[in-house]
Amino acid sequence: MLDNTQVERLEAEAVNSAKTRQPLYAARKKIFPKRASGNFRRFKWLVMAITLGIYYLTPWLRWDRGPFAPDQAVLLDLANRRFYFFFIEIWPQEFYYVAGLLVMAGVGLFLITSTVGRAWCGYTCPQTVWVDLFLVVERAIEGDRNARMKLDAGPWTVRKLVLRVSKHAIWLVIGAATGGAWIFYFADAPTLVVELFTGTAAPVAYITVAVLTATTYTFGGLMREQVCTYMCPWPRIQAAMLDENSLTVTYNDWRGEPRSRHAKKVLAAGQPVGDCVDCNACVAVCPMGIDIRDGQQLECITCALCIDACDGVMDKLGRERGLISYATLSDYNANMTLATAGGSSSVNPSLVRAADGTFSDKVAHFHIRKIFRPRTYVYMAMWSLIGLGLLYSLLTRDRLEVNVLHDRNPQFVTLSDGSIRNGYTVKLLNMIPEPRTIVVTIQGLQGAEMSVVGIDLPVGRSVPISVEPDRLKMLKVFVRQPAGQIQGTAQTFKFRVEDKASFESDEYTATFNAPEIAR
Amino acid sequence: MSNEHIDEVTGVSTTGHEWDGIRELNNPLPRWWIITFYITIVWAIGYTIAYPAWPMLTSATKGVLGYSSRNDVGNELAAAEVAKGKYVAAIQSKTVSEIASDDALREFAIAAGGAAFKVNCVQCHGSGAQGSKGFPNLNDDDWLWGGKAEQIQQTITHGIRFASDTDTRVSEMPAFGDVITADQVQQVSAYVASLSGTVSDQALVAPGAKVFAENCVACHGDNAKGNKELGAPDLTDAIWLYGPGETAIAAQVRAPKHGVMPAWGARLGETKVKELAVYVHSLGGGE
Numbered sequence: 001m002l003d004n005t006q007v008e009r010l011e012a013e014a015v016n017s018a019k020t021r022q023p024l025y026a027a028r029k030k031i032f033p034k035r036a037s038g039n040f041r042r043f044k045w046l047v048m049a050i051t052l053g054i055y056y057l058t059p060w061l062r063w064d065r066g067p068f069a070p071d072q073a074v075l076l077d078l079a080n081r082r083f084y085f086f087f088i089e090i091w092p093q094e095f096y097y098v099a100g101l102l103v104m105a106g107v108g109l110f111l112i113t114s115t116v117g118r119a120w121c122g123y124t125c126p127q128t129v130w131v132d133l134f135l136v137v138e139r140a141i142e143g144d145r146n147a148r149m150k151l152d153a154g155p156w157t158v159r160k161l162v163l164r165v166s167k168h169a170i171w172l173v174i175g176a177a178t179g180g181a182w183i184f185y186f187a188d189a190p191t192l193v194v195e196l197f198t199g200t201a202a203p204v205a206y207i208t209v210a211v212l213t214a215t216t217y218t219f220g221g222l223m224r225e226q227v228c229t230y231m232c233p234w235p236r237i238q239a240a241m242l243d244e245n246s247l248t249v250t251y252n253d254w255r256g257e258p259r260s261r262h263a264k265k266v267l268a269a270g271q272p273v274g275d276c277v278d279c280n281a282c283v284a285v286c287p288m289g290i291d292i293r294d295g296q297q298l299e300c301i302t303c304a305l306c307i308d309a310c311d312g313v314m315d316k317l318g319r320e321r322g323l324i325s326y327a328t329l330s331d332y333n334a335n336m337t338l339a340t341a342g343g344s345s346s347v348n349p350s351l352v353r354a355a356d357g358t359f360s361d362k363v364a365h366f367h368i369r370k371i372f373r374p375r376t377y378v379y380m381a382m383w384s385l386i387g388l389g390l391l392y393s394l395l396t397r398d399r400l401e402v403n404v405l406h407d408r409n410p411q412f413v414t415l416s417d418g419s420i421r422n423g424y425t426v427k428l429l430n431m432i433p434e435p436r437t438i439v440v441t442i443q444g445l446q447g448a449e450m451s452v453v454g455i456d457l458p459v460g461r462s463v464p465i466s467v468e469p470d471r472l473k474m475l476k477v478f479v480r481q482p483a484g485q486i487q488g489t490a491q492t493f494k495f496r497v498e499d500k501a502s503f504e505s506d507e508y509t510a511t512f513n514a515p516e517i518a519r
Numbered sequence: 520m521s522n523e524h525i526d527e528v529t530g531v532s533t534t535g536h537e538w539d540g541i542r543e544l545n546n547p548l549p550r551w552w553i554i555t556f557y558i559t560i561v562w563a564i565g566y567t568i569a570y571p572a573w574p575m576l577t578s579a580t581k582g583v584l585g586y587s588s589r590n591d592v593g594n595e596l597a598a599a600e601v602a603k604g605k606y607v608a609a610i611q612s613k614t615v616s617e618i619a620s621d622d623a624l625r626e627f628a629i630a631a632g633g634a635a636f637k638v639n640c641v642q643c644h645g646s647g648a649q650g651s652k653g654f655p656n657l658n659d660d661d662w663l664w665g666g667k668a669e670q671i672q673q674t675i676t677h678g679i680r681f682a683s684d685t686d687t688r689v690s691e692m693p694a695f696g697d698v699i700t701a702d703q704v705q706q707v708s709a710y711v712a713s714l715s716g717t718v719s720d721q722a723l724v725a726p727g728a729k730v731f732a733e734n735c736v737a738c739h740g741d742n743a744k745g746n747k748e749l750g751a752p753d754l755t756d757a758i759w760l761y762g763p764g765e766t767a768i769a770a771q772v773r774a775p776k777h778g779v780m781p782a783w784g785a786r787l788g789e790t791k792v793k794e795l796a797v798y799v800h801s802l803g804g805g806e
Binding site for chain 1: 620622625646647648649656658659660661715753756757758801803804
């Protein structure tokens, strides 16, 4: 028998041990991003102007398609199930073009991300653009970072109330304008805008505006970085697309560390000191509220504002820009190896500098060559192939189609002279916004003739049918074959449709059924 | 609770409930969850006041908004009737031929007639109107009583051999088994079969023609092409209501069967009958 104390105690702890368990919910820490200025900020203003411009102006562009189609350049006509994009008109059955575009967008994202990191997140994502816009309003009303922090911490006064109410009111107006612009893509914009303000638009228009106002206001004004961190799957996916040659926003600790606010004192004590003065400018401007000096992290949307902030500080200190910069992991690792003398010591910035204080020749800098590597070639090739395929298919696609449904009940009918008749529903698709005359012909099926419901005369083997612009015409066609010429219980033949004016044509192979003993 | 008890292991306060030394930890639900829960309760109370909800002895409470799903359906049906109104009015005022020659009206009548057909006619004529033995196929071009739209309308309105309609179509072929000999039955059957195909014994055809001339031409005509006035079928074609071949023909000569079709005019109304006539006429055999 063992004594209690003799039982071996194992070093084990439950992964979710109550002692160390963290709460699953953490209250949001407020972020007050400081206004940044610099090249990337200017670039972001530009991107913001372009993307917002595209969003708001596109529905107002006109494109003449003749009298039988709407003249809105981009229109998703859900009621009539047509999609217009400048010179392209897409019918529901051609939705694969949209699917193809989405695949291209996906592969394009792979390409961009593997090259310049999360550029989509940092510059063009609607969440980023709208949060930027909302921050412009916030700064204009409440002031920059310090003023806003003071206002937030202070008691509720009339001034605070006025500022807050006006800020949220303007946010709501922006939200309404966002939702308002969205619906113009789905109906004729000039007509809808009048209806919208005279209260005669469809309820779905008002509901859509209300929903999008609420989401824009909530996501852009209230939730902001939480959308990126908690709601969006993109950061998780994009992280998998980065490799050691992708450009990401990087804190170059090989020249920045050891950071110090009192460089002169430290130097005087004979210790190494890096370029980072620990001013926290990079943290203050960050719209995600993170510290890039902690390394690449999920929350970072690579908006590059910390680069602007840091460059400004480096300029003031008379040091080289680029303490925070777009860099690849391979360059960074090479420079770290240099700065740590092969990993044998902590970072010593003097190791990356030559005697005159400039960077040593061994410091790796980004070279444009790194963009061209097998991975990006493959992405580029995929993207181009899909794009060319779509383009080819778009340029050569049929604007005339025929679909045929064979009657199932009854499959065939014996007529009084012993001949056999089959019924078909023939659908003619005139996919251009012009009226056309389409000639329907049967090919094969010896001796057979057609008759069409609604056309009294016997039509023989060929009949011209007029089809309205941009419409489907449904015909009930009976095909009759004399008794003596029937060959088998299931013969195949073709319905051929042709536009004699444009020489466009299409064919459909149909089956003609007959009883086993056809007399 | 004055003396709050904290569980030692978890550091969580307890509810004060204790069973044999086991205490219940107090881990309250998140506030947002509780608030949502209370909101749903308030909502539910308001809902049961506004809408029909509580079952009473004979019916449920009506709700102050006066909503009723039955009324909803009624309104929708009324709206559908109004939407159909202009077509129905046109169908009422026009003849079936006029309806059949107007594209929009024909399309409407075929849809409406097709629906009515599936309710009233498929029991005998089949779901595809293809008929069966004793029940005519309406897709083909062989018509006992005429295949013009007006004739079809007449047939549907008054029926066939339907005693309670005075305008019904009537004809009756005598049971020739009592009139001619069994041999003559065989002969005339062979003759009739020979008009559209081959027969077992060619020698029967000539005497059969004689029997036919003596007994049958009055209704079926000299050339056996039938007579639509009398509903006498064409005996020279490929379509046989009671089956092809000498045996089937002989059975029909000896003791003919006579199909009955009810009169639908009084039951369905003139408009519905017109729609049905246009539909049947459109099946492919209309004249």
